[in-house]
Amino acid sequence: MIERVTELRAHLDAVRGRGATVGFVPTMGAFHDGHRSLMRAARAAHDTVVVSLFVNPLQFGPTEDLDRYPKDLEGDLAAAAAEGVDVVFAPPVEEMYPGFPTPPLTTVSVAGLTGGLCGSSRPGHFDGVATVVAKLFSIVGPCTAYFGKKDAQQLAVVRRMAADLCLPVEIVGCPMVREADGLAMSSRNRNLSPAEREAATVIYRGLHSGADVVIGGERDAGKLRRVVANVLTTEPLVRLEYAEVVAADSLEPLEELTGDVLVAVAAKVGDVRLIDNMTIRVDARGAVVDLGAIVAPTVEGLCAAR
Ligand code: AMP
Numbered sequence: 001m002i003e004r005v006t007e008l009r010a011h012l013d014a015v016r017g018r019g020a021t022v023g024f025v026p027t028m029g030a031f032h033d034g035h036r037s038l039m040r041a042a043r044a045a046h047d048t049v050v051v052s053l054f055v056n057p058l059q060f061g062p063t064e065d066l067d068r069y070p071k072d073l074e075g076d077l078a079a080a081a082a083e084g085v086d087v088v089f090a091p092p093v094e095e096m097y098p099g100f101p102t103p104p105l106t107t108v109s110v111a112g113l114t115g116g117l118c119g120s121s122r123p124g125h126f127d128g129v130a131t132v133v134a135k136l137f138s139i140v141g142p143c144t145a146y147f148g149k150k151d152a153q154q155l156a157v158v159r160r161m162a163a164d165l166c167l168p169v170e171i172v173g174c175p176m177v178r179e180a181d182g183l184a185m186s187s188r189n190r191n192l193s194p195a196e197r198e199a200a201t202v203i204y205r206g207l208h209s210g211a212d213v214v215i216g217g218e219r220d221a222g223k224l225r226r227v228v229a230n231v232l233t234t235e236p237l238v239r240l241e242y243a244e245v246v247a248a249d250s251l252e253p254l255e256e257l258t259g260d261v262l263v264a265v266a267a268k269v270g271d272v273r274l275i276d277n278m279t280i281r282v283d284a285r286g287a288v289v290d291l292g293a294i295v296a297p298t299v300e301g302l303c304a305a306r
């Protein structure tokens with residue numbers, strides 16, 4: 001594990017000096033199969049794989065769950081080693097933000113993609129994300145960086161930021177990974193009570209109902225939105241924050257389903273805020289829905305469930 005910026009830079013400069021390529025996976029830790037799938041994609045394509053593990057305070061609002069965000073350094077280091085990760089970069093907060101908790105004077109803001117969806121209820125969140133990812137890209141240097149489609153708005157923001165700032169980083173979006181019952185994997189799922197965990201499956205069922213009407217021929221974005229929202233509001237433990245149908249690249253709201261469409265939802269289950277989405281490619285031939293991949297339960301998981 002490396003904690004210092006200068007040490008990581010020197011190490012990766014030497015790696016690239018030998019002609020090796022670098023795959024980079026930025027994370028906030030508490031690894032699950034979604035994180036592991038990104039590590040595997042990076043491992044398959046690169047000589048050296050770097051995973052960063054940093055719970056970025058800049059992307060949490062004052063009333064959000066920074067203090068409750070799950071942490072498991074030992075488990076994460078073991079999981080990264082098992083995936084063949086070469087370097088885990090886990091900087092202390094002062095290493096990333098000297099003078100913390102005084103905020104940095106320089107931040108990165110991606111206008112236009114950050115006002116809607118999660119941006120409306122989490123003001124400043126995407127500035128925090130863009131700032132930390134820009135810093136991490138600057139520290140890691142030329143590389144290919146792997147992000148999950150689970151965080152679709154974050155992926156759009158990071159892509160745009162890297163392009164606008166001419167950063168020497170290729171961005172790869174990886175499929176969403178789900179639990180066997182459809183719940184999108186998230187570090188925050190660890191904070192759900194058993195009843196909330198059960199209730200949270202309504203999010204996937206809502207998206208699935210939306211997928212069904214689109215496959216059945218529906219092309220009205222408002223109707224699709226209502227189908228998804230109606231399912232989510234049937235569950236008393238779940239408070240829907242938004243269900244939106246937008247263009248996948250601009251994140252602008254759509255009236256009619258056409259091209260690459262993102263159906264994104266956010267909901268509070270107890271105190272835990274969860275997000276989920278599906279993408280739909282609509283053309284004259286029909287619609288193809290991408291709800292991500294459901295992973296088979298592991299042998300250990302089956303044993304624990306018995
Ligand atoms: P986080 O640690 O939650 O900040 O996530 C680190 C990376 O893992 C981000 O690129 C996320 O989009 C990705 N990720 C988180 N959950 C999933 C998931 N269920 N499937 C695929 N990627 C994910």
